[in-house]
Amino acid sequence: MSPGARPRVFLVDDHHLFRSGVRAELGDEVEVVGEADEVGAAVELILERTPEVVLLDVHFPEGGGQAVLQAIKPDHPEIRFLALSVSDAPEDVIAVIRAGARGYVTKTISGPELVAAIRRVADGDAVFSPRLAGFVLDAFASMPATDGVPASFDPELDQLSAREREVLRLIARGYTYKELARELSISSKTVESHVSAVLRKLQLSSRHQLTKWATDRRLA
């Protein structure tokens, strides 16, 4: 996406009132190319209109956000998903991230923050809310360090690096990416790459995918 261009956004949420609210909040900053309130319609319309970013609710009938992700993500990796949810349950949040969402924000987010998050996702970066950062730290902290994984695997995949942990902690403390870069004396680009690395690890943290990824990487 070129700077200043309006990202093409698609809304998926089963509450009409909420969709119109989001539309109003987004204003002219983005181009809303469509909206849907159920899995079938969402998949069909997203494939037809090829938005850059899909704002995706986590919970709605017939499988919710995960079903939409699973139907589209494998064949269309270029369409990015940003989960927008009221759910506070860590398993919901982590599940949509694992299914391929590039970020997660809560529905109490302010309009400008949401626009910033959409732009970031459209640019290929990841978006972490403080709460998501907290969930991720929690998930990795409670994961056994070397749970019978053969030593030939990349140990970094199982664990977050010290730097990534630090980045997540600052996000959880409520720092913006810009403040975070200043605090750690690194560039914003580096912050983004750390965050993306965390996201990748999260998506790969099932043992099977981990093995596959490690194998692929050694082959490359």
Place this chain on the structure above:
Amino acid sequence: MHRHWGRHLRGRGPLRRSRDDRLIAGVAGGIAARLGVDVTLVRIALVLFGLASGLGVAAYVVAWLVLPVEGGTAPIISRAKSDRAGIALAVAFVPLLVLTVLVVAVLRIGYASSVAWPFYLSLAGLVLIWRNAEEDESAWMRQVTGTLLQVSTEPRRSRLSLVLRIVIGVVLLGAGLLVIVLGHPSTAILRPAGGTLLVIAAFVVLFGPWWLSVARQLVNERQARVRAEERTEMAARVHDSVLQTLALIQKSSDNPQRVVQLARTQERELRSWLFDGRRPGSFGEEEASTLAAGVQLIEHEVESTHGVAVEAVTVGDCTLAEELRALLAAGKEGTVNAAKWSGAPVVSLFAEVEPDKVTLFVRDRGHGFDPTEIPADRQGIAESIRARMARHGGIAAVRSTPGAGTEVELTMPRRGDRAGDRA
């Protein structure tokens, strides 16, 4: 032929009862399909085994119980496990069975003793099947057995079935009494037992269906009551707090701060109800016993008293030792300060539990201040935080820049008992 076999073994997956190809329960059809043999061959084999020793019948009934029907995964026996009435029935059949076989053997009713075991096993199995069969299966069975011995769960009770039951019951009763009174001379000791058995059987036939339907009705009623209670609670929740909050919001529409505060309070309460399973309004009734609960308590109190949103994130959890209570108290002080003085609409609260220490960050994006020119009152508050932390061996640091907000960092080393750790 061998290729044919192999294809079937791999292609058909696990052994299932056939749904289409059946005379009784589709066991033969299922076996035939799985082995790739003609179904008639299987049937002939089963009949031969049945006639020779009764084994075929027993095997058939066991297969009926154990094999799931095509397109399903749960065999009848597994459904019986979760069905209390089914279990009771099965258990009740065991002594009945043992006694009957014993009596038959002792009385030397020749033809009966050889087939007795499979016969009574089949009987017990049939009852189990009847009570747990799938919808279309039981409908089919009803067709076959007609109205004889209606041990069905349905309230349908035709006059014919009642008459039949009474006739059979009376015959059994009479036979039982006859055995008790007359009997065989060589089995004098067993006479009462055999007779009693027949009398019991008579009662089962006469009153069994009625008792079963009463039991089933009780279970249904209990389930309905539980569902109704859940609905009532949900409705009460919506009435009591959500509608009330909405009404309050309508009234104070000219006071945006109040509206935000009301909405936040309501949102948090519903969240803790939906996602943490905590009863509405129960928060804060008792003192928090874990760190995460303590942080939530701070979030709750500051949001409702100061109308500022608190975004709390907790990583890990542990039970609250004394020094951690001090940490929380200092954290609360910091959060209240941020809510009162910073002017920021949101305060971030982040707590992390590590094996050797617990850290708590309170951050706002408000006015901030110059730490070198702290007003006297603020100095005092910072000192009270610092002093409290220091008394328990912790450290407090306050960083603030005018225009960029303030962050309070509290670190408390952990001592002693860590049994309450959540890994």
